[in-house]
Amino acid sequence: MAAVGPMGAHLRPPPPIGIPCLRLREAKASRRARHCRRPRAGAAGESESDLLDKVAADFARGLDAGMSPDEVLDAQLGKLNLSQAQEGYRNKIKMKLLERVGELRQKQRKENRTFELGKLAYSRGQYDAASKLFQNAVAKVGANTLTGGEAQLWLALAYQALGKEDMCLELYKDLKENHDCKSVRKQATSLLFIMEAPKLKISSEEKVKIPVLSNLERATGRARYSASASAGPVKRRKYKQSFEEKFWENYKPPIQVSNKYVWAASAMVLLSLAWYSTTL
Template sequence: MDTNTQFPSQFEAGRAAFERGEYRLSVQLFEKALQEISPNSRQGGEIQTWIVTAYQGMDKVEEATSLCRQLTTHPIYDIRNRAKQILYILEAPRLQRPPEWMSKIPDLEKLPDSEPKFQKGQNLYKPPKNEEIGPINTKDNRFIWVALGLVLVLLGGLVWLS
């Protein structure tokens, strides 16, 4: 098996699975990629930090903490430093949050099923029935003549002042 071609594909597939929230699959893919290279290399340390993060996503804090402790002795300084930072977070005490800080999400399972108002491909709009509209006022109130006269007076005043 060619490790140069197998490693990147397993690693990228693991990252893609991690980003989709498929943590169990990502751990499997990362472990396959780790078998192809040395765990003490920079890439091996990167993969193992990804595995720690995936363990956190799976709520396997003990496994994540154990692997993170192993990474604090990694030969690469950056990996050791990152492992110490992650271990600090993993071992931090859990704080109790007051209930007023939390948003309650209603349980939608208890709601009764309802009929959809709109369905694709169907026009369910029903125009209102012809209702009797009251009488329309057709009497001329000479508004247009008053407005036109006012505009002419204003224009005449402007011409006279200039």
């Protein structure tokens, strides 16, 4: 039975000594460990994978800011004097975060690729294909993320290009009122204002008429041809030729002699000269 102290307060008995005491400490440590593994307040319903992604996202932002992995981990966990075993566990946490950051970045590149393909299709006038790509990008990254909001803005532009103005206006209004990112809400507000602004009625007389460029090029070509034809032949300016130019202009190659008697006489002369040179 517990003792009663002053003012009626109940006093706890001293903890047992020996093995029961060790078991009590182990039980308390186990309860503390289970408590640490629970999600913090305000994060009800989040899985361990979601929490890991959040921590990895913060870790990636630190790396992008130019910090080393150890510096980012110190900022997240705090600088503590850890034992050798605790330091090994800390290194495991760092390696796990680096691995998860790599997975998230690879996933983000794939998601951004779908978004970029949608932009490319939109720039080429393939609005139907672009709208489908933007929808896939939103489904991958999430509607309330920054990339998802930008993809929805492009999706609204694709709707407008397809003539689906009602869907375009509805999407702008939804982004303006419900999106989490302030920049997306601001852009949606501006685009919605432009869409809802009254359109000016311009008469045919007030419209600027631009001539067809192909006809202009044909007319320019005919004008150039007629101008060159009327100018007549172009007189070339004479210049004084040099000695080399005159020589090569009047040069004629030597004519080979094909008479066999001439060749025989030449051979006799050469033989006579050779015999005479031996008698000297």
